[in-house]
Amino acid sequence: xxxxxxxxxxxxxxxxxxxxxxxxxxxxxxxxxxxxxxxxxxxxxxxxxxxxxxxxxxxxxxxxxxxxxxxxxxxxxxxxxxxxxxxxxxxxxxxxxxxxxxxxxxxxxxxxxxxxxxxxxxxxxxxxxxxxxxxxxxxxxxxxxxxxxxxxxxxxxxxxxxxxxxxxxxxxxxxxxxxxxxxxxxxxxxxxxxxxxxxxxxxxxxxxxxxxxxxxxxxxxxxxxxxxxxxxxxxxxxxxxxxxxxxxxxxxxxxxxxxxxxxxxxxxxxxxxxxxxxxxxxxxxxxxxxxxxxxxxxxxxxxxxxxxxxxxxxxxxxxxxxxxxxxxxxxxxxxxxxxxxxxxxxxxxxxxxxxxxxxxxxxxxxxxxxxxxxxxxxxxxxxxxxxxxxxxxxxxxxxxxxxxxxxxxxxxxxxxxxxxxxxxxxxxx
RNA sequence: UCCUCGAUAGCUCAAUGGUAGAGCAACCGGCUGUUAACCGGUAGGUUGUAGGUUCGAGUCCUACUCGAGGAGCCA
Numbered sequence: 001x002x003x004x005x006x007x008x009x010x011x012x013x014x015x016x017x018x019x020x021x022x023x024x025x026x027x028x029x030x031x032x033x034x035x036x037x038x039x040x041x042x043x044x045x046x047x048x049x050x051x052x053x054x055x056x057x058x059x060x061x062x063x064x065x066x067x068x069x070x071x072x073x074x075x076x077x078x079x080x081x082x083x084x085x086x087x088x089x090x091x092x093x094x095x096x097x098x099x100x101x102x103x104x105x106x107x108x109x110x111x112x113x114x115x116x117x118x119x120x121x122x123x124x125x126x127x128x129x130x131x132x133x134x135x136x137x138x139x140x141x142x143x144x145x146x147x148x149x150x151x152x153x154x155x156x157x158x159x160x161x162x163x164x165x166x167x168x169x170x171x172x173x174x175x176x177x178x179x180x181x182x183x184x185x186x187x188x189x190x191x192x193x194x195x196x197x198x199x200x201x202x203x204x205x206x207x208x209x210x211x212x213x214x215x216x217x218x219x220x221x222x223x224x225x226x227x228x229x230x231x232x233x234x235x236x237x238x239x240x241x242x243x244x245x246x247x248x249x250x251x252x253x254x255x256x257x258x259x260x261x262x263x264x265x266x267x268x269x270x271x272x273x274x275x276x277x278x279x280x281x282x283x284x285x286x287x288x289x290x291x292x293x294x295x296x297x298x299x300x301x302x303x304x305x306x307x308x309x310x311x312x313x314x315x316x317x318x319x320x321x322x323x324x325x326x327x328x329x330x331x332x333x334x335x336x337x338x339x340x341x342x343x344x345x346x347x348x349x350x351x352x353x354x355x356x357x358x359x360x361x362x363x364x365x366x367x368x369x370x371x372x373x374x375x376x377x378x379x380x381x382x383x384x385x386x387x388x389x390x391x392x393x394x395x396x397x398x399x400x401x402x403x404x405x406x407x408x409x410x411x412x413x414x415x416x417x418x419x420x421x422x423x424x425x426x427x428x429x
Numbered sequence: 430u431c432c433u434c435g436a437u438a439g440c441u442c443a444a445u446g447g448u449a450g451a452g453c454a455a456c457c458g459g460c461u462g463u464u465a466a467c468c469g470g471u472a473g474g475u476u477g478u479a480g481g482u483u484c485g486a487g488u489c490c491u492a493c494u495c496g497a498g499g500a501g502c503c504a
Contacts, residue, residue: 026463033463046462065454080462104440105465106453111496112440167502183504208502209430221504300500343504355504400504414504425496 005041008075008085017072018043018087019095021122022063024105032060034089036071039127045071045087052089059092066122068095117420118429128256129416132249133405137201139248140222140399143241144199149224152191154184154200159379167207169217180205183398186328186383188225189359192394193386199224209424212301213413214351216402218422225396231330231340231358234395235316238344238354239274241399242314246270249408262410266347269313276316279338282307298324305349314353318342327369330358330393340395350407356397363387 003016020038027033034045047060063069072091077084102112103119113120120126141151157171157178168179184200191198201222208215229237246267250257257264277285286293289306293299298320299307308315322331322339329339341357360366366387370380377384405417415421420429 024465026466028460028463028466030461031463033466035464044464048461050461080464082464100439100455102439102454104454107441107465109441109497111436114496204504206503210500210502211497212499212501215503219504298502352504398504403504 002070005036005038005043007040008043008087009083011075012077012085013075015072015074015090017070017091019070020068022065022067022069023122024065025060025063027061032057032089034060034063034069034071034092036069036087037122041083042124043083043085043087044081045073045089045092047089047092056090056092059094060089062097063092063094064098065101066098066119068098069093070095114415114421114426115429121419124259126416128253128259129405129409129411130419131256132253132260132409133401133417135253136245136249136405136408137220137222137401139245140241140401141201142248143244144197144222144224147197149197149199150191150195152188152195152198152200154181154187154202154223156181156203169205169207182206183221184223185225185396185398188223188396189328189383189386189394192225192227192396193390193392196227197224198226211424213415214301214403214406216414216418216421216423217427219414219418220401221398222401223396223398225394227392227394229358229395230393231318231342231356231395234356234358234397235276235318235342238316238342238356238397242274242344242354243270245404246408257409260409260411262408266312267408269347272313274314274316274344275311276318276342277307279317279320282317285310296321296323301351304345304351308345308347308349308351312347314347315345316342317345325357327373327375328357328360328366330360331365344397344399346403346407348407348410350403353403353407354397354399356395358393358395361387361391361393363391 001017002019003011005018005020018036018038020036022034023037024035025032030049032047034047036043036045047057049057070093071087071089073087073089076086076088078086102116157173158181159178168182171178171180182204184202188198188200199222202220203218204221205218207217226237250264250267280295283293283295286303286306291303291306293303307317318341319332319338320341321337322329325339325341329341332338332340339357343352344354345351346353360369363384366384370377402414402417406414409417411417415423
């Protein structure tokens with residue numbers, strides 16, 4: 001019978017057994033302090049030479065860092081322990097003696113840590129990030145499921161680009177070309193015409209040679225799409241969505257955020273309404289702040305940082321120039337130069353975590369846009385069918401999971417927000 | 430693709446052009462309560478690769494390889 005470390009406080013005074021790994025040991029002549037972890041938590045096991053049998057004492061001294069062990073002992077209350085309990089060890093069984101462990105207690109460089117990502121995952125902070133990621137994903141899905149959305153999985157192999165401009169990973173598909181998806185959105189538009197409210201959640205691939213703290217070549221994106229929602233309904237949905245998921249993480253991951261030393265104030269600020277500014281006003285604000293930008297330019301990373309710093313909470317920027325956005329964005333009927341789209345910029349310099357828009361629902365205009373962007377018509381025939389058979393206004397958005405996790409956890413780089421990051425120069429381990 | 434920076438012990442880093450060093454990890458010893466434990470000792474090196482300058486190169490020069498940060502693009 002194995003007890004989880006996290007459950008130890010409810011077993012005080014009992015003789016129990018735990019199974020896990022020894023992540024550190026501190027020893028003196030007559031004492032071993034075994035630092036143990038099992039994935040659910042950590043606890044200190046104390047072996048006293050005068051009280052332990054010889055076998056237990058020597059096994060405790062022989063276990064190397066990260067050896068897997070089964071430890072038996074009595075759970076004791078102890079005020080010196082951070083968790084309030086420790087284990088008075090009566091038996092130590094070494095399941096597998098670990099070789100010299102590469103990751104030491106001192107600091108390491110990022111290159112070494114990424115080379116040893118498979119081992120780095122065992123450290124306290126990385127475990128906390130993975131738990132926050134899992135909770136955040138669950139919060140996303142729960143929110144959408146409860147709001148009447150149906151999960152619809154989009155294909156990973158696709159015959160064509162969703163957005164023409166970005167580069168795709170090309171694969172051989174039985175002699176012809178196929179690409180790894182860069183968005184499930186077009187397929188969600190089809191699904192929304194069937195089920196009304198839908199979303200997909202899956203991996204996304206971009207072959208862009210981006211080398212920044214906000215980019216991965218493989219990342220996860222959640223993409224809701226809603227029939228009959230206009231661009232404004234869409235922003236309302238995003239705001240409720242963000243509030244729900246960040247709120248859930250604040251509630252359920254307090255311990256992990258503490259381990260990550262996350263300042264909670266910027267996260268708690270999401271409870272008040274998010275500012276909504278037009279692209280045109282945003283450009284004016286940037287000029288006031290001394291930024292170099294002209295109307296019609298897309299924002300750079302620094303522009304996004306400056307804009308989000310003005311408000312200290314997520315901020316919507318809407319009505320971008322149609323030119324800088326994808327072909328499927330619906331133009332504003334009052335000003336065709338503008339698109340009915342929005343981005344959500346996270347505070348603290350985390351940049352764009354949501355890209356959103358109302359979709360082009362008019363067949364002829366969509367045809368014209370596809371031609372304008374120099375895209376082939378044939379692969380898009382099925383997409384055009386959606387406009388031929390009962391087209392409706394619809395809109396949706398995509399949120400990058402790693403960017404959201406980076407912001408929530410207060411991490412500098414998205415590569416720590418995914419278990420095994422894929423970047424331009426790294427696809428191992 | 431472009432710009433900047435970097436590569437020295439297993440790891441993190443030092444070393445004015447003049448004998449390659451420290452801390453951590455490992456190993457041995459010491460310590461009755463440690464919290465990245467502490468104290469003493471041992472071992473550990475073709476300084477990323479290939480050339481060049483020099484009496485002498487970890488250090489200066491050239492090329493290459495690998496990586497990091499940023500730009501563009503995006504989530």
